[in-house]
Amino acid sequence: MIGIYLIAAFLISFLLFLNRNKIISFVLLGLFLALQGSLTVYAYLNFSSTELIYFTYDSLAILLLLTLGIIAIPAFLHSHIYLEDQPAPAQSRAIYYAAVVLLITAISAGYLANHIAVIWIFTEITTLSASALIYHHRNKLALEGTWKYVFICAISITFVFIGILFLSLSLGNASSDELSFKNLLANSSHLNPFWLRLSFIFIFTGFTAKLGLVPMFTAGIDAKDKAPAPAGALLSSVLMNLGFVGIFRFYVVIANTPLHHWANLVIGIAAFLSVFVATVYMVKVKNLKRMMAYSSIEHMGLVMLGIAAGGIGYYAAILHIILHAFVKSSMFFQFTQLYRVYQSKSIYEVGNYFKYNTTGAMVLLLGFISATAMPPSGLFVSEFLIFRSMFESNQIVLLIAVLLLLTMIIWAFGKNIFKILFIPPVMFDDSNVPVISPWESATQFALLALAVYLGLNPPAEFVELIKESVMMLPN
Amino acid sequence: MIDVLLITFLISLFYVAIANRIMTYLKVLAFQGVLLFVVVFLQLSEINPVNLALILLETIVFKSVAVPLFMAYVLKRNNITRESEPFLPNFVSLIIITFIVVITILLANGVEDPNLDKIFFVVALSSLFTGLYFIATRRKIITHVIGYLIIENGVFVLSLAVGNEMPMLVNLGIMLDIFASVLILGIFLNKIGDVFKDIDVDQLSRLKDH
Numbered sequence: 001m002i003g004i005y006l007i008a009a010f011l012i013s014f015l016l017f018l019n020r021n022k023i024i025s026f027v028l029l030g031l032f033l034a035l036q037g038s039l040t041v042y043a044y045l046n047f048s049s050t051e052l053i054y055f056t057y058d059s060l061a062i063l064l065l066l067t068l069g070i071i072a073i074p075a076f077l078h079s080h081i082y083l084e085d086q087p088a089p090a091q092s093r094a095i096y097y098a099a100v101v102l103l104i105t106a107i108s109a110g111y112l113a114n115h116i117a118v119i120w121i122f123t124e125i126t127t128l129s130a131s132a133l134i135y136h137h138r139n140k141l142a143l144e145g146t147w148k149y150v151f152i153c154a155i156s157i158t159f160v161f162i163g164i165l166f167l168s169l170s171l172g173n174a175s176s177d178e179l180s181f182k183n184l185l186a187n188s189s190h191l192n193p194f195w196l197r198l199s200f201i202f203i204f205t206g207f208t209a210k211l212g213l214v215p216m217f218t219a220g221i222d223a224k225d226k227a228p229a230p231a232g233a234l235l236s237s238v239l240m241n242l243g244f245v246g247i248f249r250f251y252v253v254i255a256n257t258p259l260h261h262w263a264n265l266v267i268g269i270a271a272f273l274s275v276f277v278a279t280v281y282m283v284k285v286k287n288l289k290r291m292m293a294y295s296s297i298e299h300m301g302l303v304m305l306g307i308a309a310g311g312i313g314y315y316a317a318i319l320h321i322i323l324h325a326f327v328k329s330s331m332f333f334q335f336t337q338l339y340r341v342y343q344s345k346s347i348y349e350v351g352n353y354f355k356y357n358t359t360g361a362m363v364l365l366l367g368f369i370s371a372t373a374m375p376p377s378g379l380f381v382s383e384f385l386i387f388r389s390m391f392e393s394n395q396i397v398l399l400i401a402v403l404l405l406l407t408m409i410i411w412a413f414g415k416n417i418f419k420i421l422f423i424p425p426v427m428f429d430d431s432n433v434p435v436i437s438p439w440e441s442a443t444q445f446a447l448l449a450l451a452v453y454l455g456l457n458p459p460a461e462f463v464e465l466i467k468e469s470v471m472m473l474p475n
Numbered sequence: 476m477i478d479v480l481l482i483t484f485l486i487s488l489f490y491v492a493i494a495n496r497i498m499t500y501l502k503v504l505a506f507q508g509v510l511l512f513v514v515v516f517l518q519l520s521e522i523n524p525v526n527l528a529l530i531l532l533e534t535i536v537f538k539s540v541a542v543p544l545f546m547a548y549v550l551k552r553n554n555i556t557r558e559s560e561p562f563l564p565n566f567v568s569l570i571i572i573t574f575i576v577v578i579t580i581l582l583a584n585g586v587e588d589p590n591l592d593k594i595f596f597v598v599a600l601s602s603l604f605t606g607l608y609f610i611a612t613r614r615k616i617i618t619h620v621i622g623y624l625i626i627e628n629g630v631f632v633l634s635l636a637v638g639n640e641m642p643m644l645v646n647l648g649i650m651l652d653i654f655a656s657v658l659i660l661g662i663f664l665n666k667i668g669d670v671f672k673d674i675d676v677d678q679l680s681r682l683k684d685h
Binding site: 128158165 | 585586590591616626636641648651659
């Protein structure tokens with residue numbers, strides 16, 4: 001199935017690239033969604049079987065594939081609305097759709113890969129397709145964003161490659177040379193700790209460009225700012241999850257070696273610094289899209305704090321990363337409507353959103369409540385569990401520091417969101433504000449509601465899948 | 476023999492530190508490509524001939540001819556000034572790169588591994604950090620790209636160290652080389668040359684938080 005999926009998806013992407021006809025592109029995108037759906041269903045039915053040697057349908061991959069499949073549908077819908085509203089040349093449209101399909105394909109394959117080099121290859125492909133999306137507007141700022149993204153991602157994939165080389169050295173005295181995670185896990189007691197340490201540092205640093213942690217987070221911020229918002233939604237949810245998969249699968253290996261505590265320390269430092277950096281920028285940022293991107297950095301920091309704390313934190317981290325993907329993509333989709341009303345991203349130039357687009361304002365308000373993890377948001381549950389795991393692993397000082405930073409983030413986030421919702425904008429001419437159909441927000445409400453449902457009342461199978469994906473980790 | 480070549484590679488890093496013109500950097504890159512060609516030839520004696528031919532072709536054609544020529548073309552087309560305009564004087568660069576090399580040698584001394592020739596490790600890490608240092612202290616975008624290519628050459632050296640046991644990794648490294656270089660060079664230097672008339676990183680600072 002994965003072979004058929006990859007061939008068909010690359011073919012669809014290529015045809016979309018060539019095609020200039022709108023109807024044909026609808027048909028192709030519909031076909032792709034059907035393909036994506038059938039891959040997800042097939043993965044669920046063939047749980048934990050391996051195909052083409054390098055792809056395994058394990059529980060983490062199924063969970064994230066499901067998330068990706070759900071987000072892909074509104075992503076295409078809002079991309080369509082976006083491209084209708086801001087007409088681009090036929091060529092840019094074609095490249096846009098081809099790049100989105102390629103991005104989703106590469107992310108899916110990256111989730112399923114059971115070999116570190118294969119994840120690495122698909123991560124490279126996401127860089128390629130994401131850069132096409134960021135350059136969509138073909139102007140100076142887009143070029144600057146694309147250049148920074150490509151350059152930093154090139155350095156980070158080089159770092160991951162160095163990490164893979166060190167990993168192969170650490171396997172030196174083990175019986176097999178194969179770098180699949182299963183094999184690494186089986187040989188975890190034979191891995192040379194010196195090389196493993198170096199390898200972990202390089203692979204972790206490399207994947208932070210996709211995950212959005214200190215030190216490589218900067219590229220992602222510019223990318224999400226300059227990419228069209230529906231693409232930004234993918235970059236700031238499912239692509240970040242790919243970075244998480246890269247780090248997490250390797251972390252499972254290292255957690256079964258004596259280096260477990262050391263790795264927790266590295267992750268914990270990077271995660272805390274990420275929350276700190278996110279706070280600093282959230283307080284001063286005046287660009288709404290960048291504010292949402294920094295909020296993603298904060299959430300990824302929390303996820304990795306959960307991983308570093310261990311215990312219930314593992315469960316909470318996986319739950320959090322899924323719920324965050326739903327909430328953040330919903331907010332990015334909402335941003336396309338907000339931009340249509342005000343034609344601006346600056347918080348100074350927008351305001352009184354309830355007056356101009358009531359449904360959209362509801363999404364923004366609920367999205368704010370969800371993203372800051374206030375009850376009844378699903379993120380409240382996962383964040384609470386992360387804090388509990390930190391409490392249980394005696395990281396009280398760290399916990400207090402993080403809670404202080406989060407308070408500042410909620411303050412800054414709230415200040416800006418309520419300014420957008422209620423305070424009238426300065427110098428805004430509201431004579432030709434477009435009327436936005438409330439139905440366009442339906443998918444955004446659905447995503448937010450899904451996050452609440454999965455957080456507060458998770459189905460038993462969902463819980464089972466999460467538990468299974470953290471099963472290999474020691475307590 | 477391999478040791479001599481790799482030490483020459485290391486010396487070329489010092490030369491990069493004190494060189495002033497961008498053309499000199501390109502010549503050093505081409506020279507490093509030739510050095511890698513010979514190292515591959517001597518080092519990877521155990522892998523199958525077709526694969527070896529592929530790797531040799533990549534080093535000689537891609538690393539030492541195509542990329543430097545293309546960069547020279549970009550340089551000429553966009554009328555980029557010949558000086559590299561570093562933020563720090565060359566003397567300081569030389570000292571810093573010496574420090575980098577000394578530290579990697581000290582680090583390598585701590586390694587006890589029969590599978591790895593230490594000199595590969597030293598050369599690879601030195602060029603990695605030299606490249607990063609280069610990116611941090613040069614003003615032009617094209618010198619950033621050169622810094623990146625130096626990093627890639629270093630990574631290639633490291634992949635040769637394990638190449639006999641795992642030729643797959645060398646091939647992956649080549650894939651990275653070609654993919655990243657084509658992506659960076661092919662698409663962007665052209666475009667950036669068109670949009671930004673004088674290619675300086677100072678101009679790439681308009682994306683801000685407000």
